[in-house]
Amino acid sequence: MNGLLHGLLYGLPIITVVLTATALGLWFERKFAARIQSRKGPTMVGPAGILQPLADVIKMLQKEQIAPATADRFLFELAPILCGACAVATAAVVPFSSTVIAADIDVGVLYVLAVNALILIPVWMGGWASNNKFALIGAMRAVAQSVSYSVPMVLSALVPVILAGSMSLSDIVRYQSEHHWFALWPTIPGLPAFVLFFLSSLAEANRIPFDIPEAESELIAGITTEYTGMKFGLFYMAEYIHTLIASAVASVLFLGGWDGPLYPGLHWMVIKTLLLFASIYWVRWSLLRFRTDQLMTLCWKWLVPASLLLVMAAALYVKAGGM
Amino acid sequence: MGFFLDSFRALGTTLRNFLRPPVTIDYPTVIRPRPERHRVSFALLIDETGDEACIGCLACERICPSQVIAIKQAPKRESKVTGKKRGYAEDFTLDLEACIFCELCVQVCPTDAIVMCRAPEVPGFCREDLVLTMDKLYENQKSKARSWGTAAKLLEMQDPARGKPKPADAGDDKSAEAGAEKPKAKGLKAKAVKTIAEPAKESVKESGAAELAKDSVKESVVTAPAKESPKESAKESAAMEIPPTDAKPAMAAEAAAKEPAPVSQAPAADTKEIP
Numbered sequence: 001m002n003g004l005l006h007g008l009l010y011g012l013p014i015i016t017v018v019l020t021a022t023a024l025g026l027w028f029e030r031k032f033a034a035r036i037q038s039r040k041g042p043t044m045v046g047p048a049g050i051l052q053p054l055a056d057v058i059k060m061l062q063k064e065q066i067a068p069a070t071a072d073r074f075l076f077e078l079a080p081i082l083c084g085a086c087a088v089a090t091a092a093v094v095p096f097s098s099t100v101i102a103a104d105i106d107v108g109v110l111y112v113l114a115v116n117a118l119i120l121i122p123v124w125m126g127g128w129a130s131n132n133k134f135a136l137i138g139a140m141r142a143v144a145q146s147v148s149y150s151v152p153m154v155l156s157a158l159v160p161v162i163l164a165g166s167m168s169l170s171d172i173v174r175y176q177s178e179h180h181w182f183a184l185w186p187t188i189p190g191l192p193a194f195v196l197f198f199l200s201s202l203a204e205a206n207r208i209p210f211d212i213p214e215a216e217s218e219l220i221a222g223i224t225t226e227y228t229g230m231k232f233g234l235f236y237m238a239e240y241i242h243t244l245i246a247s248a249v250a251s252v253l254f255l256g257g258w259d260g261p262l263y264p265g266l267h268w269m270v271i272k273t274l275l276l277f278a279s280i281y282w283v284r285w286s287l288l289r290f291r292t293d294q295l296m297t298l299c300w301k302w303l304v305p306a307s308l309l310l311v312m313a314a315a316l317y318v319k320a321g322g323m
Numbered sequence: 324m325g326f327f328l329d330s331f332r333a334l335g336t337t338l339r340n341f342l343r344p345p346v347t348i349d350y351p352t353v354i355r356p357r358p359e360r361h362r363v364s365f366a367l368l369i370d371e372t373g374d375e376a377c378i379g380c381l382a383c384e385r386i387c388p389s390q391v392i393a394i395k396q397a398p399k400r401e402s403k404v405t406g407k408k409r410g411y412a413e414d415f416t417l418d419l420e421a422c423i424f425c426e427l428c429v430q431v432c433p434t435d436a437i438v439m440c441r442a443p444e445v446p447g448f449c450r451e452d453l454v455l456t457m458d459k460l461y462e463n464q465k466s467k468a469r470s471w472g473t474a475a476k477l478l479e480m481q482d483p484a485r486g487k488p489k490p491a492d493a494g495d496d497k498s499a500e501a502g503a504e505k506p507k508a509k510g511l512k513a514k515a516v517k518t519i520a521e522p523a524k525e526s527v528k529e530s531g532a533a534e535l536a537k538d539s540v541k542e543s544v545v546t547a548p549a550k551e552s553p554k555e556s557a558k559e560s561a562a563m564e565i566p567p568t569d570a571k572p573a574m575a576a577e578a579a580a581k582e583p584a585p586v587s588q589a590p591a592a593d594t595k596e597i598p
Contacts, residue, residue, distance in 0.1 A: 034345070039345055286333040
């Protein structure tokens with residue numbers, strides 16, 4: 001099939017589904033957080049409050065657009081749009097099943113990691129253009145953190161690439177369905193690499209316990225300090241999409257993606273993604289945030305060497321003939 | 324290392340919480356029962372003769388710690404109902420914005436004209452809603468459940484030895500629909516406490532309070548009914564099926580024996596009225 005047509009046919013529904021899933025993820029998080037705190041969460045809008053994200057979006061759309069007088073207007077307006085676009089773009093190569101994939105490119109892993117890292121640019125753009133010290137500090141922290149955590153993230157993503165011998169996400173899943181899920185076997189590079197990848201993607205997405213770029217108690221709201229209404233909404237949405245895609249990629253790389261018994265592939269993919277998604281929120285509502293120096297220590301002194309060792313172990317495993 | 328152990332402990336705690344049922348009460352649809360002394364608003368009462376109970380004596384205005392009560396006294400005139408010459412309040416304003424709900428105004432009222440309401444809450448959409456004018460105060464008597472406190476009860480509670488609550492005259496009884504028995508019983512008690520002094524032992528033995536008040540009959544009955552005894556007797560006399568309205572001031576001694584019952588039953592009845 002024509003590549004462009006294929007992209008359109010699958011891309012539009014995938015974007016729609018991802019955006020809807022993000023909205024539902026927001027609802028899910030609020031419910032989940034509420035239950036963790038012995039509350040009920042949203043109950044008023046729709047059955048069990050499931051339309052709450054819709055109400056939130058309508059609220060944000062209605063808000064006045066305020067920009068600081070000293071802000072760089074062009075960059076200020078551009079940043080949230082780019083941020084949302086980058087987040088959605090990641091979804092393009094994620095294989096939701098053997099057929100549901102917008103663009104099955106040969107270097108899917110590279111693409112996902114690269115576009116993930118690209119989010120830095122709009123984030124820095126927003127922090128700089130706001131002309132606000134809290135936004136600037138937040139943006140600086142975000143850049144420092146994302147650059148640092150990209151290293152262990154890329155290195156741990158290399159483990160399944162080496163094991164499967166391919167950079168295509170669907171090939172990696174196919175390899176896993178023929179052999180084992182990488183999180184299970186080979187356990188030594190597989191399971192720790194999964195944990196590392198997951199931790200690093202938490203940090204990349206600025207989720208607790210790695211949310212120092214928007215540490216409310218110190219930085220008001222970090223880069224989103226000066227953003228109102230839907231511009232803030234786009235940053236917020238990007239963060240959720242980022243989290244969702246990170247869960248999807250982690251389940252593709254380490255948990256066998258669409259592979260699973262009984263149910264069709266799409267179901268398994270959704271189940272795995274949502275489980276990871278939920279565990280991100282579980283972590284988020286349980287732990288405190290790191291200090292900046294602790295964050296850097298954890299990354300450079302522990303995660304980077306550990307991921308290097310894991311890459312080496314994976315290479316040795318393949319060299320020794322594998323299983 | 325400690326951090327990681329603590330992290331897992333934190334995850335365990337949140338998971339445990341997650342599996343517990345939520346403690347939230349769906350507030351606007353479900354309202355927790357309010358305690359009997361819950362107080363959110365005020366009401367002025369119309370007494371049983373159908374006249375305003377407030378005599379405009381300014382006692383509440385003077386005692387109010389935050390000075391939210393403003394009364395305009397009317398010149399003394401003859402009551403249209405009883406024909407007696409008495410004071411009136413021409414205007415009565417109570418500003419809930421600064422009210423601290425201390426109930427002191429209720430406590431000092433010589434005629435039990437002002438009481439507090441036990442409605443779950445009084446929301447308002449503007450500040451004016453919180454200023455209770457005379458009309459609103461009289462309207463509240465009909466529309467809101469009454470709180471426990473009346474001048475007599477509050478005085479008695481604070482100083483049981485006082486024994487003789489101020490409004491000793493049964494003519495002050497109020498006839499609010501909701502709490503009709505309550506003030507009546509109060510006025511009745513005022514009388515009863517006096518009369519009970521002589522036939523003390525027998526009449527008390529008849530009442531359910533006997534067991535409890537056994538040893539302290541002499542002092543406690545003469546001075547004031549012991550604080551706990553009305554509650555006990557409330558249960559007992561409820562079992563004896565004495566309708567509270569049967570007690571008439573005229574029946575002095577016999578009724579006196581039964582009188583604690585309606586007093587303490589009244590709040591219990593109020594509890595059910597709260598939605």
